[in-house]
Amino acid sequence: MAPEKRDLLQGTLDLLILRILKSGNRHGYDIARRIHIVSGEVLTVGQGSLYPALHRLEKKGFLRAIWQETETGRNAKFYSLTPEGRTRAEQVTEYWREFTEAINLILEKA
Amino acid sequence: MRLLRSLSFQLSSLFRIGKKNRELDEEFQFHLDMQVEDFVKNGMDPEQARLEALRTFGGVEQEKENCRDAWGMRIADEIARDIIFALRQIRSNRFFSLTIIASLAICLGTNTAIFSIIDSVLYRPLPYKDADNLVLIWNRYPLQNREKWGNSVYQFEERKKATSFQDMGIAQYRPFILTTEDNIEKVGGMAVSASYFSTLGVDALIGRYFEEEDMQAESGNVSILSHKFWRERFGGNVGIIGSSVILDEVSHEVIGIMPREVDFFLRNTSIWTPFKYEPRDTLPDAWHRGYRRIIGRLKAGVSVEAAEREINRINQRFRESYSEFAKLDKESGFHSYVIKYQDEFFRDAKRPLYTVLAVALVLTLVALLNISVITIGHLNFRANEISARFMLGATKARLFRLLTIENLVHCILSGVLGLFLGEILITYEVLYDHRLLPRSEGIGVGMESIGVIACFSLLSAFFLGLVGIFYVWVRWGDINCLVPGQQTNTATMRSRNIRRCLVFCQVVLTCVLLVVASYFVKSFHNLLTVDPGFDQKVVSVRLNPHRSGLADGQRLVESMDELVSELQRTDDFASIGLTSVAPFGGDYYIGTFRVDSASYDINLHEEAAYNIIVDQNYFDTMGISLIRGRNFNAFDLEGNETVLIIDRQLEQELWPNESGVGKYLLQGRGDNVARQRIVGVVEDVNLTTLRHRNENGTRYFYIKQRVPTRSVELVLRLKAAREFSREKVVTIINRVIPEVFVSRSVSLEEDRMSGEQVFQNTARLVTLFTFIALVVSSVGVFGIMSFEVGRLQREIGIRISIGADRASIVSLLIREIMYPALLGIACGCLLSLMLNKLLKDNFFGVARIDFGVFILVAVIIFFVIVIAAIRPIGRALKLDPMEALRYE
Numbered sequence: 002m003a004p005e006k007r008d009l010l011q012g013t014l015d016l017l018i019l020r021i022l023k024s025g026n027r028h029g030y031d032i033a034r035r036i037h038i039v040s041g042e043v044l045t046v047g048q049g050s051l052y053p054a055l056h057r058l059e060k061k062g063f064l065r066a067i068w069q070e071t072e073t074g075r076n077a078k079f080y081s082l083t084p085e086g087r088t089r090a091e092q093v094t095e096y097w098r099e100f101t102e103a104i105n106l107i108l109e110k111a
Numbered sequence: 112m113r114l115l116r117s118l119s120f121q122l123s124s125l126f127r128i129g130k131k132n133r134e135l136d137e138e139f140q141f142h143l144d145m146q147v148e149d150f151v152k153n154g155m156d157p158e159q160a161r162l163e164a165l166r167t168f169g170g171v172e173q174e175k176e177n178c179r180d181a182w183g184m185r186i187a188d189e190i191a192r193d194i195i196f197a198l199r200q201i202r203s204n205r206f207f208s209l210t211i212i213a214s215l216a217i218c219l220g221t222n223t224a225i226f227s228i229i230d231s232v233l234y235r236p237l238p239y240k241d242a243d244n245l246v247l248i249w250n251r252y253p254l255q256n257r258e259k260w261g262n263s264v265y266q267f268e269e270r271k272k273a274t275s276f277q278d279m280g281i282a283q284y285r286p287f288i289l290t291t292e293d294n295i296e297k298v299g300g301m302a303v304s305a306s307y308f309s310t311l312g313v314d315a316l317i318g319r320y321f322e323e324e325d326m327q328a329e330s331g332n333v334s335i336l337s338h339k340f341w342r343e344r345f346g347g348n349v350g351i352i353g354s355s356v357i358l359d360e361v362s363h364e365v366i367g368i369m370p371r372e373v374d375f376f377l378r379n380t381s382i383w384t385p386f387k388y389e390p391r392d393t394l395p396d397a398w399h400r401g402y403r404r405i406i407g408r409l410k411a412g413v414s415v416e417a418a419e420r421e422i423n424r425i426n427q428r429f430r431e432s433y434s435e436f437a438k439l440d441k442e443s444g445f446h447s448y449v450i451k452y453q454d455e456f457f458r459d460a461k462r463p464l465y466t467v468l469a470v471a472l473v474l475t476l477v478a479l480l481n482i483s484v485i486t487i488g489h490l491n492f493r494a495n496e497i498s499a500r501f502m503l504g505a506t507k508a509r510l511f512r513l514l515t516i517e518n519l520v521h522c523i524l525s526g527v528l529g530l531f532l533g534e535i536l537i538t539y540e541v542l543y544d545h546r547l548l549p550r551s552e553g554i555g556v557g558m559e560s561i562g563v564i565a566c567f568s569l570l571s572a573f574f575l576g577l578v579g580i581f582y583v584w585v586r587w588g589d590i591n592c593l594v595p596g597q598q599t600n601t602a603t604m605r606s607r608n609i610r611r612c613l614v615f616c617q618v619v620l621t622c623v624l625l626v627v628a629s630y631f632v633k634s635f636h637n638l639l640t641v642d643p644g645f646d647q648k649v650v651s652v653r654l655n656p657h658r659s660g661l662a663d664g665q666r667l668v669e670s671m672d673e674l675v676s677e678l679q680r681t682d683d684f685a686s687i688g689l690t691s692v693a694p695f696g697g698d699y700y701i702g703t704f705r706v707d708s709a710s711y712d713i714n715l716h717e718e719a720a721y722n723i724i725v726d727q728n729y730f731d732t733m734g735i736s737l738i739r740g741r742n743f744n745a746f747d748l749e750g751n752e753t754v755l756i757i758d759r760q761l762e763q764e765l766w767p768n769e770s771g772v773g774k775y776l777l778q779g780r781g782d783n784v785a786r787q788r789i790v791g792v793v794e795d796v797n798l799t800t801l802r803h804r805n806e807n808g809t810r811y812f813y814i815k816q817r818v819p820t821r822s823v824e825l826v827l828r829l830k831a832a833r834e835f836s837r838e839k840v841v842t843i844i845n846r847v848i849p850e851v852f853v854s855r856s857v858s859l860e861e862d863r864m865s866g867e868q869v870f871q872n873t874a875r876l877v878t879l880f881t882f883i884a885l886v887v888s889s890v891g892v893f894g895i896m897s898f899e900v901g902r903l904q905r906e907i908g909i910r911i912s913i914g915a916d917r918a919s920i921v922s923l924l925i926r927e928i929m930y931p932a933l934l935g936i937a938c939g940c941l942l943s944l945m946l947n948k949l950l951k952d953n954f955f956g957v958a959r960i961d962f963g964v965f966i967l968v969a970v971i972i973f974f975v976i977v978i979a980a981i982r983p984i985g986r987a988l989k990l991d992p993m994e995a996l997r998y999e
Contacts (some may be wrong), residue, residue, distance in 0.1 A: 029138060030145040046140060048168050049177065056181035068134075078138045 006017060014046065016097055019063065019082065019090035026069075028054060028077040051054050067108050131182065135175055143168060156776070183761075186902060193513050197520040202492050207489055208521060211482050214887060215525035216308050218475040219567065221562050221735035223533025223543050225361070227466045231554040233457050233464070236614060238372035240312035240386055240955040241408075244277070245452035246415060247907055248405040248422060254444035263401030264392035267304075270405065278309030279407040287382055287852065288655060290346075290357040297655055297822075297854050299379040301356070302386040311373070311406045316368030318352045325366075325385040334363040334387060338371040340381035358382065379669035394745045399445075400703055406452065419449040423693035460549045463873040466953060467542075469629065470880045473620050477573055477884045480617045481580040481891040486518070486609065488898050492580055497583060507584060514583075515576030519569070526568035530556055533564075544878060547869050582609055609894050615931035615938075618972060621881075621888045623938020623946060625968045628881035630947060630954050631874035637956035642693065644796035644804070647732030650835045651693035652825040655927065656845065664707065667851065668818045671726075674847045678827070678840065686828040691724035691819035693826055694798050696855070699723075700948040701807060706765055707775035707786060720761050721798060722998070724819050729811075730756075731794055731829045739773035740791030743813040753816055756791040761808025800866050822854065825838070873953065885971070889979040893927060896983035899927045924984050932976050936969045 021035050032055075033046045058064045062085035071077050078096065082090065116169050130413055143164050150160035155244050179185065201208040236242050248270065250260040262270075265283040282303040289298045305321040316338060325333050334356060336345070343677055345351045355362040363384065365807055391397055409418055421691070430437045439445070490497065500510060534541050534556045545551035585605040670688075692699060702722040727743040730736075738759060747754045755776065762771035777785045787810075829835055845863045864871060900907075947959055957964075 028141065030142045048139075052138070052142075052174060052178040053181045060182060075141065075144075076137070076140050078134065078230050093497045 011026075013097070015042075015058060016048055016093045017046070017082075018051075018054060018058060019086060019093060022064070022080060022082050023087070023090055026067075026079040026081040028071070028079050030077075032080070058086070062086075122915060125189050128184070132175075135178055137908065139175065140173060140449070140464070141160075144254075146155060156801055161370070167862050170573050178769060190512075190516065193516040197517040197642045200401060200517060204489070207485065209698070210485060210527045211521045212528065214478050215475075215522060215571065216528035218478045219529025220532025220536060220540070221471045222475060222567070223529050223556060223564055224536035225464070225471050226563055227533060227537060227556045227560040228543060228548065229464050229468060229558060230559050232460060232548050232550055237453055241411075242453060243451070244409040244411070245311070246407050246409055246449045246450050247452055247455050248407060248447055250399075250445065252443040252445050254442060256365050261402035262405045263397055263399060264388050264403070265395060265397050265551065267403065267405055268393070270407075270422055271306075272603050273418070273421045273425060274410060275413045275421045276407045277406060277410045278306055278310040278560045280304045280310040281386060281403050281405050282307055283386060283403045285384070286821070287358040287384075288360070289382075290360070295655070295852055298381045300384065301380050301384040302384050304386045305318055307383075307386075308369075310406050312408065313370055313373055315367040316370040317349055318365070320367055320648065321383075321385045325638055328387050328409065329384075330457040332358075332361055332363040335365045335367040335383040336365060337369050337373065337383075348391075356382070358384070376446070382628065394654075395429075398429065398433070398436060399439075400482055402701060402981075403711035407449075407996045413450050414843055417452060419447065422447045422449060430740070431746075434571050438453050439640060443846065456687035457549055459869070462953065463869050466873055466950065467876045467880075470877050474880045474884050474887075475567075475622070477617055477620045477887050479574060480620070481887045481894075484574055484610065484613050484617075484891040486579055487606075487613075488894050490586075491898065491901075492547065504942050507580060508593075511576055511580040515572055520577035522572040522575075523570040525571075526564050530561060530564055533560065543872060544868075544972045545749060546871060578613075582606060586608060588826055610898070611927075611931040612896055613964050614892065614928060615935045617888045617891050618932050618935025618976075619942065621884050622882045622936050622968060622972060623943045624881040625971060626940065626943035627946060627950065628874075628878045629964045629968060630894070630950070630957050630961070631877045633957050633961070634953070634955040635871065635874045636870055637863070638801050638870075641797070641956070643801060643863065645694060645859070646732075646828065647731060647860040648858075649693075649857050650827045650829070650856065651696065651757045652694070652827065652840060652844075652853055653822050654825065654848070654851040655854045656851050667823055667848070668814055670848045670850075671823065674825075674844060677847050680824070681839065681843070683829060683833045683835075683839075684827050685830045686732040688726060688826045688926060689726040689727035689814055690729050690824050690826060691722075691814075693824045694796055694859060695800075695865060699799060702810065704776070704787070704810070705777045707777045707795075718765065720810050721797075721805065722759075722812060724812045724814050724817050726814045729826065733796075734828075735796060736794050738792045738794060740789070742791060743815075748815055749798070753785055753787045753792045754813055755787045756811040757789055758793055758795045758805065758809045758811075761806055762792050764808055787904070798874060799865055802867075803968055870953065881919060885975055888972075891973045891977040892932075892976050893983065896924065896928060896980045899933060900987045903987075907990055908988055908992045908994070911990065917988055920987055921984055924987060925980065928976060928980055932972065938974055940965050940968070952988060 004083050017036050018032060021032050021039070027035065027052060029048075033048070033051050036044055036046050055066075056062065059066055059080070062083060064080045065086075066078050066080050067084050068076055143161075146164035146167060147157070147160045150163055151157055153161065165171075179188070187555060237245070248262060250262060250266075251258055262281070264281065267279070270276075271279050273279075276354075282301050285300045287298050287300045289296055303321070305323050305326055308315075308320040318335075320335065321333065324330050336356075341347060341351065351365050352367070353364065355364055357363075369383070392400070397541065407418070409415070426440070426445070426447060430440055497510070502515075532870060537556065538552055545554060547555070559778055599806045654667070674690075678684060678687055700722045701719050703719050706718065718729060725743075727745075730742060736916070737756075740756070743754065743756070757771055765771060766774065771789045771792055774789050776789065778785045778787060793811070796809075797802045797803065798809065827835070827840070837853075837856050840856070844851065844853060903923070907923075910920060910923075943965075944960060947954070951959065
C-alpha cells in the first residue's frame with residue numbers, strides 16, 4: 002500500500018532547494034510550494050525541515066538571504082544562490098544522477 | 112575558507128542574536144500568512160484557515176529552535192546558561208568561591224606586579240636610536256682573577272680604528288665638588304670623549320656637545336649638565352648656557368644640556384666634562400693602565416662576536432708590535448670582551464627579578480593545587496547534582512565544559528582583581544622600592560601584563576576543569592555507582608589517590624620554596640653576622656672642603672689635629688682616626704704600581720690595589736689588627752721616605768709565603784719614580800661589600816705624607832654607653848674648621864647592608880611568598896583531612912563501636928596524609944638540590960647541601976601538616992558511633 006504523503010529521502014532536500022533556486026530568488030513558502038508543484042504534487046516539504054535546511058545552507062555560504070517586497074507588497078526573506086551555491090548545485094545534481102542511475106540499474110536488472 | 116565563513120556567520124549571529132530572532136519570527140509569520148491566504152483562496156473560512164495553517168506548520172517554537180541550532184547558536188546558548196549557573200553557584204557558595212577567588216587573585220596580583228616590573232625594566236628598549244647596536248668593551252685578566260676590567264686611553268685610541276664600529280667613546284667616572292653661592296656639595300660626574308654622545312646617538316637638548324678641541328689640555332674648561340640637574344638646580348633656565356659653574360674650585364662654562372632620556376640611564380651623573388688625556392696615557396706602555404669605560408656603536412649587521420674578535424685581533428697586533436707585553440698578557444690571560452649595553456645595564460637586576468618571579472609562579476602553582484583540593488571537595492558536596500546530570504544523559508565532555516566554565520568565572524574574577532592588586536603593589540612600591548631597579552620610569556601594568564594574566568586565567572580554568580573532570584570520571588565513572596557511598600572499591604581508591612597526588616604535589620612545591628627561602632634567610636643571616644675585619648661600632652663622618660684654600664687637602668689635614676683634640680674633649684669617643692675613605696663608603700681609588708724586584712725584568716708589569724690614606728690611629732680605631740711590622744708613627748714625616756702599610760691579600764699576591772715588610776714598591780715613570788717602603792701588614796677587611804674580602808689588596812698611605820685630595824673621613828669609636836650625636840659633632844666641626852661641611856655621617860653597622868638592598872628585598876619577598884605557600888598548603892591539608900574524616904565516618908563508627916582505641920583511629924587518618932607528605936618532602940628536597948645549583952650565586956656562606964636546612968624544612972612541613980590535621984582528627988575522635996553508623 003502506497004503512503005498517503007511522500008516524504009523526501011534523507012539528504013535530498015538540500016539538492017531540491019539548490020535546484021529550485023537556480024531559476025531565481027524565492028522565499029521559503031514559495032520554495033516549498035514550488036517543490037510540491039514541480040514534483041507533480043508528490044513531494045511535500047514540511048516547514049520543520051525546510052527552514053533549518055535554508056538556514057544551514059545560508060550558514061555554509063551556499064545561499065544568500067535578503068529582505069525584499071513580494072508582489073503583494075509584503076516584506077519577505079528571499080533566498081538566492083551564491084557562486085559557491087551554484088557550483089554546489091551542479092555537484093549534487095551530478096551526484097544524484099549517478100546515484101539514481103545506479104539504483105535504476107539494480108531495480109531493472111536485479 | 113568555508114570554515115571561516117561559517118565562523119563569521121556564527122559570530123555575527125551571536126552578536127546580532129536579537130535581530131536574528133526577530134527576522135526568524137517575521138519569516139515564520141510570513142509563511143503562516145501565505146498558507147492562510149492559500150487556504151482562504153481554496154474556500155476555507157479565515158479562522159479555520161488560520162487554525163489549519165498552524166496545525167500544518169507544527170510546533171512553531173520547536174521549529175525556531177531547530178533554526179537556531181542551524182545557526183550554531185546552541186553551544187553559545189548553553190555556554191551562556193553555564194555562565195549564569197556558575198554565577199548562581201558563586202552566590203550560593205559564597206565562602207567556597209571567595210576562598211578560590213581571593214587566593215588566586217593574590218597570586219595573580221603578585222605575578223602581575225613582578226611581570227610588569229620585569230617587562231617595564233628589562234624589556235623596554237633603551238631610549239637611544241638603534242640601542243641594540245650599543246655595546247661596551249671590557250678587559251678580562253682571568254689568571255689574575257680580574258673578570259671585568261676597564262680600558263686604557265691607549266686601548267681606546269687603538270680600538271677606535273676597528274672597522275666593526277660606527278662610533279666609539281670613552282668615559283671615566285669623576286665626582287665633583289660643586290660650589291654655589293649658598294651651598295657646596297658633591298655631585299656625580301663623568302669625563303667623556305667628544306665622541307661619547309654621538310656614539311650614544313642622542314642630540315643636545317640645548318646648546319652643544321663636546322668637540323675635539325674641548326679635549327685639548329690647553330682649551331678652556333667646559334661642562335654639560337644633565338636634564339634633571341639643570342631642572343632642579345637651575346630651574347630649567349635656558350640662560351644657564353654660556354654662564355659658569357664652579358667645579359672643584361675651577362670655573363667651567365656650561366655649553367649644553369643633555370636630554371631627559373639620558374637621566375634614567377646615568378642617574379648618578381649630573382655633570383659631564385671633556386676627557387683630557389694626560390700625556391703619559393698616550394704612550395704604548397700605558398696599554399694596560401686605565402679603568403675607563405668604552406662604549407661603541409656597532410655598524411649595522413655586525414655581530415657582538417665579530418666585534419669582539421676584531422678587538423682581540425687589535426690586542427694581538429699590539430702584542431706583536433710591543434713584544435714585552437706578550438709574556439704579561441699570557442701570564443694574566445688578558446683578552447677583551449664585548450657586551451651589549453642593554454645586557455650589561457640590566458645584568459645585576461635580572462637574577463633577583465627572575466628569582467622572585469619564579470617563586471611567585473611556584474606560589475601560584477601551590478595555590479592552584481590547593482584550589483584543586485577545594486574543588487574536588489566541593490564536587491563531593493555536589494555528588495547528587497553530578498549524579499543527576501549523568502542520569503539525565505550529560506556526557507563527560509558536557510560536564511567538563513560546565514566545570515571549566517565555572518572555574519573560568521572564578522579565574523576571570525581573580526584575574527581582574529589580580530590586575531588591580533598588581534597595580535596597587537606597583538604604585539605603592541610594596542614589592543620593590545623602585546630606586547633599587549635600574550630604571551623606575553614608566554613601570555606599570557601594561558597590555559602585555561593584561562595579556563599574560565588573561566592567558567594565565569584561561570589556563571588555570573582549563574587546569575581546574577581538567578582536574579575536576581578527571582576526579583568525576585574516576586569517582587563516578589562507573590555508571591552503576593552513581594549514588595554516593597555506593598562506589599566500588601576501585602573508584603574509591605582511585606579518587607583517594609588523586610587527593611593524595613594533589614597533597615604530594617603541594618608538599619613538593621612548598622618544600623622547594625621553603626628550602627630556597629631558608630637558603631636566602633641563612634645567607635642573609637650570614638651577611639649580617641659576617642666579620643668584615645673591622646669594628647662596626649664605629650661611626651664615620653665625611654668632611655668635604657667648601658672654600659678655596661682647603662681644596663688641596665693640606666690645610667684640611669693640618670686642621671684635623673685641632674678637631675680631633677676638640678672631639679676628644681667631649682669624652683664621648685674612645686678613639687678617633689682619619690682616612691680618605693671608610694669601608695662601604697664608595698669612591699675607592701685604585702692605584703697602579705710596580706714591585707721593586709729583580710724578578711720583574713720588564714718595566715711594564717703593573718699591579719693594582721686600592722689606595723687608602725689613613726693616620727696612625729685609624730687601625731686602632733677600626734680594630735684592624737697589625738699582623739707584621741709596625742704602625743705609622745711620628746717619624747714617618749713628609750719628606751722622608753714614603754712608607755706604606757699593606758693588607759695580607761696584597762702581601763700574599765706579591766710575595767707568597769714571604770713577609771712584605773721592608774720590601775719596596777715603585778710608583779711613577781722615568782725620572783719621577785717614587786719608592787715606597789712597606790713598614791707593616793694588616794689584616795684584610797671587606798672594603799666594598801660584605802660578600803667578598805678585598806680582592807685587589809690595599810695600600811695604606813700615611814696621611815702626613817700623602818694628603819687626601821677630596822675629602823677626609825673621621826672614624827669615631829664611641830666609649831661604652833655613649834650615644835653618637837650628629838648635631839654635637841657637626842657643631843664642633845663647624846666651630847673648629849668652618850671651611851668644611853659634613854657630606855655623610857653613618858654608623859658602619861647601619862651602612863654594612865647598603866650594598867645588599869636588592870638581595871635583602873629578594874630574600875624578603877621569597878620568604879613572604881614561602882610563608883603564604885605554607886599557609887595555603889596547610890589549608891589544603893586541612894581540607895583533605897576534613898574530607899577523609901567525612902568519608903571514613905562510617906568506618907570510624909564501626910571501629911569505635913567494636914572497641915578500637917583512639918591511637919588506631921589517629922593512625923588510620925594520619926596515614927592518609929603522611930605517606931604523600933613524606934614522599935613530597937623527600938622529592939621536594941631533591942628538587943631543591945637541583946634548583947639551589949641554579950640559585951647559588953644569590954646565596955652567601957651556605958653549603959650546596961645543607962643538611963641542617965633540609966631537616967628544618969622537613970620538620971616545619973611535618974608540623975604544619977600535623978597542626979592542620981589536628982582539628983579534623985579531633986572531630987573524628989569525638990564521633991558518636993551511633994551517629995556515624997546512621998550517616999548517609
